[in-house]
Amino acid sequence: MKIDCIFKAERSHDECEQLIERIDFADSLSGNSNVIVEYERLLANYFKTKHAIAVSSGTAALHAGLSETINPGDEVLVPAICVPMTIAAVLQAGGVPVFYDCQIDSFKPSVISLDAMRSAKTKALITVSMWGYPAIDLQIKTYASEKNLVIIEDTAPGAGTKNSGRYEGTFGDIGCFSTHEFKMISTGEGGFILTDDDRHAENVRSFAHIGFSKAEGSFGFRTGLNYKLSSLQASLGISQLNILDEKMTKRRRKIALWQSYILQNIDMSFFNASADFNHNGYSLCCLINNTEHINAKGLANELYIHGINTDTHRYKNSIVAAYPFVREYYNSPRYSCIIKKDFPNAAALLNRLLVLPCHEAITEGDIIMATKKMSLIVSGK
Numbered sequence: 001m002k003i004d005c006i007f008k009a010e011r012s013h014d015e016c017e018q019l020i021e022r023i024d025f026a027d028s029l030s031g032n033s034n035v036i037v038e039y040e041r042l043l044a045n046y047f048k049t050k051h052a053i054a055v056s057s058g059t060a061a062l063h064a065g066l067s068e069t070i071n072p073g074d075e076v077l078v079p080a081i082c083v084p085m086t087i088a089a090v091l092q093a094g095g096v097p098v099f100y101d102c103q104i105d106s107f108k109p110s111v112i113s114l115d116a117m118r119s120a121k122t123k124a125l126i127t128v129s130m131w132g133y134p135a136i137d138l139q140i141k142t143y144a145s146e147k148n149l150v151i152i153e154d155t156a157p158g159a160g161t162k163n164s165g166r167y168e169g170t171f172g173d174i175g176c177f178s179t180h181e182f183k184m185i186s187t188g189e190g191g192f193i194l195t196d197d198d199r200h201a202e203n204v205r206s207f208a209h210i211g212f213s214k215a216e217g218s219f220g221f222r223t224g225l226n227y228k229l230s231s232l233q234a235s236l237g238i239s240q241l242n243i244l245d246e247k248m249t250k251r252r253r254k255i256a257l258w259q260s261y262i263l264q265n266i267d268m269s270f271f272n273a274s275a276d277f278n279h280n281g282y283s284l285c286c287l288i289n290n291t292e293h294i295n296a297k298g299l300a301n302e303l304y305i306h307g308i309n310t311d312t313h314r315y316k317n318s319i320v321a322a323y324p325f326v327r328e329y330y331n332s333p334r335y336s337c338i339i340k341k342d343f344p345n346a347a348a349l350l351n352r353l354l355v356l357p358c359h360e361a362i363t364e365g366d367i368i369m370a371t372k373k374m375s376l377i378v379s380g381k
Contacts, residue, residue, distance in 0.1 A: 002307035003366050005283075005314055005357040009186040015239040022235040031209070031228020039234040040192075042241055047167050049175075049194040051201035054229040054237070055208050058156040058178025058191040062089035064227055065174040065193055066124065068203040069150045070095050074123040077114060077149070079135070080319045080346035081107060082128040086154050087326050090126070097329050098122065099321045101343045105271070105287065107135040110345060111143055117334070124150045129158035129168045131311065131355055132184075132282035133271060136171045137164060144172075152176065156191075159184040160248050160280035169194055174204070179233075182359070184247065184280055185240045187233040247360075252281025255358040255367070259284050262371045266378055268354070283311060287352040293380045296354045302377045308370050311355040319343055319350065 026035045036054055043052035055061050062085075070076060072094030078086060080099050090097045101113035107130050114125070125144050127135040136153060144151045151172030155161075158168040159177055169175030174197075177183075179190035193208075195201050206212055211224030229237075256279070260270060263286060271285035288296055300312035319339050321330040331337065340347045356370075 003357065003362060003370055004309045005182075005311045005355075005359075006309065007182065007357075007359050007361045009181050010360050015236065018239050019232070019235045022238065023231060026231050026235075029231045031226075031230060033231040033234070035231040035238075036229060036234045039229075039237050039241075042238060043192055043194070046241060046244070047170055047175075047194055049170055050196040050198070051194065053193040053195075053201065053205050053208060054234055055191045055193060055227040056229055057189055057227075058154075058176060058180065058183075059085045059089055060208065060225075060227040061176035061178070061191040061193045062086065062126075062152070062154060063092050064204045064208045064225075065152050065176055065200075066090060066093035066095060067207055068200065069152065069174070070123045073121070075119060075121040077109075077117060077122060077125045078320070079107065079109065079126070079128050080321060080343040081130060081350065082126075082154065082320050083156075083315065084320065084323055084325070085156075086126060086128055087320060087323070091326075095124070096121070097326060098334070099319075099330065099343070102346050102349065104345050105349055106345075107133055108137060109135075109140055111139070113343075114143065118147065118149075122147075122149065124152055125172075126152050126154055127172065128154040129156070129161065131285055132158045132161045132168070132280045133285060134161065134163040134168055134277055136168070138171075141171050150174070156180075157183055157282045158280065160244055161282075162278040164276050170196075173197055174200055179237055179240070184252075184282060185237055185244060187229075187237045187240065190229050190233045190237065192229075248280045251360050252358045253279070254281075255360075255362055256281045256284045258364060259356055259358070259367050259371075262367055263374075266371065266375050268374075268378070271353075281358050284356045284358055286354045286356060287349075288354065288378065289352075291351055294377060295351045297351075299354055299374070299377055303370070303373065306373050308373065310357065312353065317350045317353065319346055 040052040076095040153172040155169035156178035161168040175194040179187040207224040208227035213221040
């Protein structure tokens with residue numbers, strides 16, 4: 001591939017040396033190490049939250065958060081546009097996924113759709129910051145509070161994105177992040193949870209630490225799983241957190257801006273976001289203005305043939321309710337089972353949405369080459 005959304009994250013010589021130095025002074029390599037304590041402290045300081053809990057993956061973060069906020073059989077509102085892993089966490093926690101539509105040209109929930117989908121069994125609302133773009137605001141937070149819904153933000157790729165002066169992942173009750181190889185803070189595998197709620201923090205930490213009870217000082221008083229992050233990964237996370245702002249400002253945002261400039265000559269616009277939104281540069285979301293000749297999925301498939309792999313192609317631009325493993329939850333009478341009718345805004349958005357990678361391995365020459373190819377395809381030449 002000439003341009004690929006799948007890539008090997010950069011590891012500087014300094015980062016590797018710092019990792020070795022921290023581990024050399026660590027009191028252990030387990031998930032209870034002093035390195036973990038320091039990593040969590042730095043995460044909480046950066047995102048300006050009371051608690052940060054390091055875990056083994058973004059999906060583990062979601063599962064731990066959900067397991068401590070819902071009971072088996074409770075309904076969880078999830079967006080029509082999200083990744084399968086979000087739904088998998090709901091199912092693992094015993095929840096029932098209920099799919100809602102988004103606002104027009106946005107990943108934020110449609111309040112009209114939330115009202116239509118909500119029932120007496122609904123206990124939680126998941127928002128998903130796809131590609132680092134905002135999926136929540138104060139209006140949604142107020143709505144959830146009025147309806148007594150716990151907000152869990154799936155902010156897997158959203159580290160560093162600011163919306164209305166706050167970091168994405170800090171609006172709701174629980175924010176869940178991934179530190180997978182491709183994410184803004186990259187530890188290979190890993191994740192973390194943010195919350196200002198003492199009770200959520202204690203319960204989630206206990207669940208992710210094999211059910212260890214802080215009050216009793218032992219195990220066996222409650223259930224849990226081993227979702228701890230290792231000290232080696234946490235050490236790398238500390239180095240990554242220290243360069244997060246530089247990575248966003250000097251690298252990814254520069255690539256995103258360069259792509260935006262070059263793409264002005266193509267009949268495409270850029271994803272709608274408010275004026276007080278500050279994107280982390282994870283990926284660039286573009287919208288095809290005229291889909292009569294080709295839609296986003298078709299364009300992504302054509303680009304893939306020419307050596308340009310985008311997340312649009314990788315995830316097939318699908319409404320999550322259409323995935324085979326969740327079809328049993330997408331049925332009548334709650335839904336008509338016609339995607340465009342049940343989720344008109346989400347379906348229209350995906351028909352136009354092309355997601356271009358902005359990671360460090362992409363060069364200006366790559367962007368010029370990809371833009372020329374897109375121009376020819378979009379124009380029908």
